Amino acid sequence: MPFDVRRFDIYRKVPKDLTQPTYTGAFISILCCVFILFLFLSELTGFIATEIVNELYVDDPDKDSGGKIEVSLNISLPNLHCDLVGLDIQDEMGRHEVGHIDNSMKVPLNQGDGCRFEGEFTINKVPGNFHVSTHSATAQPQNPDMTHTIHKLAFGEKLQVQKVQGAFNALGGANRLSSNPLASHDYILKIVPTVYEDLSGKQRFSYQYTVANKEYVAYSHTGRIIPAIWFRYDLSPITVKYTERRQPFYRFITTICAIVGGTFTVAGIIDSCIFTASEAWKKIQIGKMS
Template identity: 30%
Template structure:
């Protein structure tokens, strides 16, 4: 049977339902014609039923002073946690990676800043030698010396031009040289003036501050600061023996490259003072090549190091002169330090967790306080109600 429908009215929705009856295939089609307003109302009710946060009417809500206090405290806590999480998100953190060092043919910068409170600048020299013991005639060196008075204040400055670059065997001041070459280094007026000047400086408590940069080959070696630059006879006249050379020192800065955020140089701030004795300090340094990668993708090649210290006191049979040695070796492993920042999704997740947790806890606290105060005040209100109903008999005022 075929049924023809008229065109639906304006602002009406047409719905139809199809049913099939087996086995004779009876087809039934039912049409529903509903106004638009009823359809929209049904959709709104369906959407409202999905609301997980229903609201009560304003006249059904009860506001209390304790609730206001808890709300203010909760807002303060949430604001504090928000700024804490924001700061945590904006802050960078570092990731360390290790790999084999493949650098070759580069120089190693050594930054020095030391003070020798008991040795004048005229007797101090910086000696540098690598593991092969070859001459470093092309060593690019910028070393300065500052004269200090007994109080540690600066007197004057001069460029350290007496950097000693020699074979390891030449670093020993043996008494045999005195016997073999008694007349080679004759004392002239300049030598006598130097001896007199240094003795006066020692008597006045003059010290020296040595600072600058040594650019050495990127191989194992050592550098040391001592009186080895002096003529052996001049040194003997000044100090009257090696046991009177006081190599007390303070290391303000010792590094092997530029500094990066968070670096720790273990020798910075080291103070070694000798009293009535002398000897040789040796610092065994293990250098680790390091590459610091900033969040801006800039790369800073540098080095970090660990150190072991050893002190050898002078003996009567000791021929070598006291000194401060820095013996360094390079690690075959390089460390890459990368700055990274947490993702925005990580920030949103943590923020929702802390703020939602604070909101839930303050809500629980508000309910508990309300119930507690209600339990305390309920007996009192009940008594007042009873007294009000019986006030005519005077029961609340002590009447008969």
């Protein structure tokens, strides 16, 4: 007898004339197909969409930066003339720069009585401070008014990702216009390195920060100290990393197979139970009639 490979067929076919269609079976089949379609579309949406996974680790993520951090500052002082406004930078590596002017701009406000300072500069990755003051002015005013509004203070690359909600511009919108005009303002910043890696593996480096602040009128043995707006910063050793990920294709296929197979199996069991109960009820009714 020749070998017949059909004996390995585990999906034996039943002749169509030996099957019995029912209304209940048709209803369950339609519901089954609708349910499978709904789950398939849900899984497809999840497969196409990306998810953001975050992790924490101790390291300097941007080793190619040369130990520098880019800073972007935009601040308005509505009651201080632009000739008096300057930016000073200090840190623990010995940097002491008074009246930083590179990549900066001063825009007069209130018919020249006020000033908006915009600047981009770099700081070293060591504790330090930068402050807006009148220290670089040729002549110091008697009563400098340090009331202000901070429009932007950001570190590193601009990172705008819809799914990442971070404190990249925590001081944006800070309003100190009702403060004591002669008061100094201290903003204590804790800068947290942040990395964002997209699906292609490209990384962008930015920095989030937390902030605490206080205002005070400072005095020394010679009298009142000229007020300033201080931004004192320190770097956190912890790095936050956000990574874009997409569900693997094999997992998507496995889930779809599980949905289809599981739905048809459960639907078949339900249909079989209903059909068996229906046939038993018919036999009981026939027995009563006889």
